[in-house]
Amino acid sequence: MGLGLFIGSLVVLVIGLLMVGFGWWAGSTTGSVKWNELGCGENVYNRSPEMEKQCSAATGGMIVGIGVWIVAAIFIIVGFIASIITGVKLAIDTHKSKSKKETA
DSSP states (O other): OHHHHHHHHHHHHHHHHHHHHHHHHHHIIIIIHHHHHHTTTSOOSSOOHHHHHHHHHHHHHHHHHHHHHHHHHHHHHHHHHHHHHHHHHHHHHHHHHHHHHHHO
16 A cells, blocks of 8 residues: 555656646746737737737736646645655555564
């Protein structure tokens, strides 16, 4: 059971790392790069409706990127801590079972 928990916590950690990659991709390609190219941060009060739609889409891309990063951070923290705890427990259990076999 300890080995399964250890592998499961490593899988959670890897999923978190993959989510970071996706969050960066979503935030930069559909968000901040597009936002900067369009000049959405400038105080332009006579923007066209088409530009407003594009700036809104770029803002949505950045929000998706940030949201994914927050969820990924939770996955990484939980996976890292769980892998340390289950790895140490697995090592202790393995050492105990080897000690019992040697004394028997």
